[in-house]
Amino acid sequence: MPLPLSTPAGRARRRLGAALLAAVLVLTGCTSEKVTPRQNRIELSVFWWGGDQRAALTKQALEVYSQRYPNVRFTFTWQGNAGYYDRLSTEAAAGNAPDIFQIDDNYLTEYAQRDILLDMTEYVRADLLDLRKFPSGLAQSSQVGGRTIAAAGAENTPGLIYNKSLLQRLNLPEPRIGMSYPEYLDWAEQVTVRSGGEVAGTMDPSGDYKALWMWLRSQQKELYEGRQVGFTEDDLTEWFEMWQGARRSGAAPPAKVIQPANSGDVTKQLVTSGRAATSFVWSNQLPELQKLTRDKLGVVSYPGEPEAQWARAAIYWAGFRGTRHPDTVVHVIDFLVNDVTAGSILGTERGLSANLDVRKVVQESLTDESMRLTAAFGVQMADRFGSAPVPPPKGHSTVKTLLLQAAENVQFERATPREAAAAFISQANAALTS
Incomplete structure (x- = not known):
């Protein structure tokens, strides 16, 4: 009989399982999902709003992921903000929403309540989605009803x-x-x-x-x-x-x-x-x-x-609850928000990096004076932020x-x-x- 995760033995089992999963990810470039001869490639769809520069940078970052994990490939779709949520809602209602998509706090609670978003709470507990380097308010803002249903892709104020x-x-x-x-x-x-x-x-x-x-x-x-x-x-x-x-x-x-x-x-x-x-x-x-x-x-x-x-997420990365590859989806999101190479590529286009270590690296590399000023302002405000409110209803x-x-x-x-x-x-x- 499986051990309850709330018992000491169950927690130990969970930590062991997390460690084994992490090892598989590192050594084979895949997730805990089985890769059979019939399924030697995982393809994930990614959707966001934004202009051409955002598209180029996002593609470049995800191409780095594919270089590290060659069995994972991506299809990209993006558009302007107008009509973005109409399209996303229509696709979710039909059961074919993108595996990974951009969302903001205007719709985070609504999409969580409609069970469109992948619940990533257990991944966070197992450190497979690492939010420990986020400002506390920014990590907290990813939760609706006590569940982590997204990860901040950038911070803005x-x-x-x-x-x-x-x-x-x-x-x-x-x-x-x-x-x-x-x-x-x-x-x-x-x-x-x-x-x-x-x-x-x-x-x-x-x-x-x-x-x-x-x-x-x-x-x-x-x-x-x-x-x-x-x-x-x-x-x-x-x-x-x-x-x-x-x-x-x-x-x-x-x-x-x-x-x-x-x-x-x-x-x-x-x-x-x-x-x-x-x-x-x-x-x-x-x-x-x-x-x-x-x-x-x-x-x-x-x-x-x-x-x-408060430290507000400029955007979040979320996964579709109906994705066929939830482990891979979470691993990709973790890469986008925590990897230094990905953070350096994405820069400040969506806002300051949510991960404070990545933010420091990106800030030191900035050459544009107004971008440096924006980053410095974010750092200046960080110690003066109050607690984050719950995401809007x-x-x-x-x-x-x-x-x-x-x-x-x-x-x-x-x-x-x-x-x-x-x-x-x-x-x-x-x-x-x-």
Whole structure:
């Protein structure tokens, strides 16, 4: 009779089995799955979103894996972010999802609850998927309901990107980590005044869920509490009123200037179009933003307590629950997140390496100044991060859309802050429980 894994003998058996499996992986280049004459090759499908550079780097990394383990080959599919989850959901419903795919926290909980994701908990316990070199919050963020159902492929953090050259011309100080929102908005108003109204001091991020979430965490609240929003109508009214005041004082520009940047499109950010001195974005977008302006850019954390931020996965690698090769899938994911060669190839394109040892190697190899600045910012923030919240619940993507709609209704004065807040709370909670 098999020994229960919870007994001492069972745990010893598990450790022995893990060691034997690891030995097979190293010596033969295959997994615990039997490779018969009829099955002398394992082929895995891999799917992600991103551009041509991401595709080239991902292929190159996985080609290294195939060189080490010649019986494993890959088929690659990638596309833009738009429509990615529609395609993935359709394929999963038909039972033919890719063996390995990219996912983010917008859908992590939903896909786990739909039993689409491979449960990798036992692999972690057996050290076949090693998360010990991850920041604790980043490893924790891979869990839903106590199960490890993904592994962070990279880390990212929100960043307030600012125009250093503009501030030097205006003889104004740069924003700093830990500025309170009142301090930040006073500073932004100085920028507007000193520039003669040509450049507003700040973008209006009232529709940015990241900014709202960290503002809430500074007040010991969360964006979510179970399958409900974790804040009140009064809280959101205060948030909308704060940015309404910034627009009226001139610290932030008018709605027609703000709206193009609300989507998060890097090419439309006001810090590079010259309409504002700052933009609320992701820190790893600094290199791309820098290419859009001759002015020198810098990065600090969003206003508020740095402890309100956390080590967030830019993307996760996950496996399909219905894959025919679960051991190989986990071994490949472990390679992508922990191997130094793979990490060096992938670089910072998706964000900072999740494995801290790999991150150090990659950081030392960077030559692009803006990439080095992004990496240094991540290191600077690492010791100041707070605990990670649980991954967002199903319906998170809808909630983000509803927040932006509510913010724009206030920006264009189609609704008062309280009217917009009340409508959002009702609609968001309905979306989270549907």
